[in-house]
Amino acid sequence: MPMRRRPDLPAAIAVERPAAGAAPVVVSLAHAGRIYPPEILAAARASQPELERLEDGWSDLIASRATEAGATVVQALWARAVADCNRGEGQMAPGEVAPQLRAQFSAPGRKERAGLGVIPTRLADVGPLWKKPLDRAALAWRLESLHRPFHAALTDALEATRARFGHAILVDLHSMPSIPPGQAGHGAQIVVGDRFGDTADPWLVDAVVASAERFGVPVSRNQPYAGGHIVRTHGRPDRGVQAVQIEIDRSLYLRRDRTPDSDRLKPLSNWFYGLLQEISAAWPGAAALPQAAE
Structure with missing residues (x-):
């Protein structure tokens, strides 16, 4: 029986726009959602605390002042x-889905083989997350309830921003575990990704990296996170849409029990607010554009 979206379920995404002083920036929060629909918990083999390990825990609090800086925020509210809105719809390993779906997932990458495809299916030290492989109805329900509405909202926000300002800047915000020794980027606490120059022009990435360095933490560029499906899909510098992914070490703002530390979170939120203001004004062609009406 197909899974249907119940009308009593809370909204899967939210779009928050600035009340005044809009800027040409859109912030995406794909992994900060904390809502677990009953259908998902019923299908889960893993416990909710185990599923919560997938979250970019409380990263939305880093962006709490984003609309104050003039940015539009597109956030996934469901977990x-x-x-995973930062994966493409074709990013799954064949062994993670029901047999009738396997032909459409023929070329899995490293993350997909590890169970971190468009539908997360496994975690280290947990094993399979679901009681049975995903069938066609379950996959369609998840995509139509969260993944597709998120990307539609992000597309709309970027198009509206570009129409108003002549260009748009997408900041795709994530959090990460501390990068272990031996892995590229080890020691970095902020990683800025632009797909090695594909999704943003150098002026934007340079500005983000310089701002992060002024914050006083080690910074890496594209290592080990070069940017995922969101910036790859929506970043089009040749069409006036610049996109960067920012990964922030959770140890900068979370306690060991994964709850937010307000004393350390506030300066990080203030830094992100300042970054958005800075890049809003930094576009090289800004002086050539007429001032947009508020």
């Missing part, structure tokens, strides 16, 4: 366990 990443439902669907």
Whole structure:
């Protein structure tokens, strides 16, 4: 029986726009959702605390002043366990889905083989997350309830911003575990990704890296996170849409029990607010554009 979206379920995404002083910036929060629909918990083999390990825990609090800086914020409110909006719809390993779906997932990458595809299916030290492989109805329900509405909202926000300002800047915000020794980027606490120059022009990445360095933490560029499906899909510098992914070490703002530390979170939120203001004004062609009406 197909899974249907119940009308009593809370919204899967939210779009928050600035009340005044809009800027040409859109912030995406794909992994900060904390809502677990009953259908998902019923299908889960893993416990909710185990599913919560997929989250970019409380990263939305880093962006709490984003609209104050003039940015539009597009946020997934449902948890990443439902669907990963930073993966493409074709990013799954064949062995993670029901047999009738395997032909459409023929070329899995490293993350997909590890169970971190468009639907997360496994975690280290947990094993399979779901009681049975995803069938066609379950996959469609997850994509239509969260993944597709998120990307539609992000597309709309970027198009509206570009129409108003002549260009748009997408900041895709994530959090990460501390990078272990031996892995590229070890020691960095902020990683700025632009797909090695594909999704943003150098002026933007340079500005983000310089701002992060002024914050006083080690910074890496594209290592080990070069940017995922969101910046790859929506970043089009040749069409006036610049996109960067920012990964922030969770140890900068979370306690060991994964709860937010307000004393350390506030300066990080203030830094992100300042970064958004800075890049809003930094576009090289800004002086050539007429001032947009507020």
